[in-house]
Amino acid sequence: MxxxxxxxxxxxxxxxxxxxxxxxxxxxxxxxxxxxxxxxxxxxxxxxxxxxxxxxxxxxxxxxxxxxxxxxxxxxxxxxxxxxxxxxxxxxxxxxxxxxxxxxxxxxxxxxxxxGMLPDLERPALATMLPTRGKPLLMLDLGANLSVDADRLVQFACIGAAWSETLTGQPASVGLLNVGRESGKGTDCVRIADENLSELMPENYQGFQEGDDLYKGELDVLVTDGFAGNITLKASEALSDWLLELFNREFRQHWLMKWFVWLWLPAVRSIERRVSPARHGGALLLGIKGVVVKTHGSSDARTFRYALRYLHEKTRNFDALQLQQRYLNHRRHTASSSDE
Missing domain, CATH: 3.40.718.10 (Isopropylmalate Dehydrogenase)
Structure with a gap:
């Protein structure tokens, strides 16, 4: 129980x-x-x-x-x-x-x-799984830390990779959100984090990722500060809501489509199950020694219920000792690489 x-x-x-x-x-x-x-x-x-x-x-x-x-x-x-x-x-x-x-x-x-916090982690990051064309994407931070330095981004990458690997048992591919893929793009903070991650997590780090890379399904983890992460998440949720509304309205208004509702309605419902923000309304506070989930302040009963389901799913698969060990392994790699 x-x-x-x-x-x-x-x-x-x-x-x-x-x-x-x-x-x-x-x-x-x-x-x-x-x-x-x-x-x-x-x-x-x-x-x-x-x-x-x-x-x-x-x-x-x-x-x-x-x-x-x-x-x-x-x-x-x-x-x-x-x-x-x-x-x-x-x-x-x-x-x-x-x-x-x-x-x-x-x-x-x-x-x-x-x-309490995991060792060598200054602040937790708000993270959630986004549906994509391929595998789900763990994105962090989504608003808990609006302004961060390069080392904080590296910490987020380590805890994100550790969480993904704890759930899947496979090495996690990690990207860093930026305005371009070129090495000279972005703020000083992002460029420094990119250099550090390239040296410290060569087996995991996939470099800069742009906004249109989010939903390709090629990454396991995408790292950003809370300011950009929160805007990206809410813009994505609003777009998903609008597209679902558009699908339903266009199909239901067309006189011919009404005769074939039994054909298209299952497809629309399948899309809704995958992309509806209400079904992805929970976000984890990664870095806390425990399982703490936050749901939107504007959540209705449906969204709140799915957040409960999200909490249950993550708790059943949560192994605190394994998560901490994987995180520390990444951080030890970081420390040893820095010493060299």
Missing amino acids: FTYAVDVMGGDLGPRVAFKACKKFLRFRRDVSLTLTVTTEYYQEACSYFSGNPRVRVIQCQSSIEATDKPSQMLRKGQSSTMAVALLEHQQGRAHGVLSIGNTGALMVLARQSM
């Missing part, structure tokens, strides 16, 4: 969409139980909503961290918040992983404090 701590507070649509998602998720996952952290305002409602379900535990908390909170407000709420209590459940071994819809910055800070 897997148990997950779920921070349902802080989303744009309120905690009720999370309640709905959790109930539906549990209906299809008999091997899962959930611990929900809620504020006093929603405690009785949550208890009533899940009444009679022995696989749901609700914890009443003093406060929640909102997306609009300033850093000083986050610090004041601190360990009394729903987010911190959910992380504590994971840290103390009562939960196998954590899902939060709350403030990304606060989640990163509190996860570092509660869970």
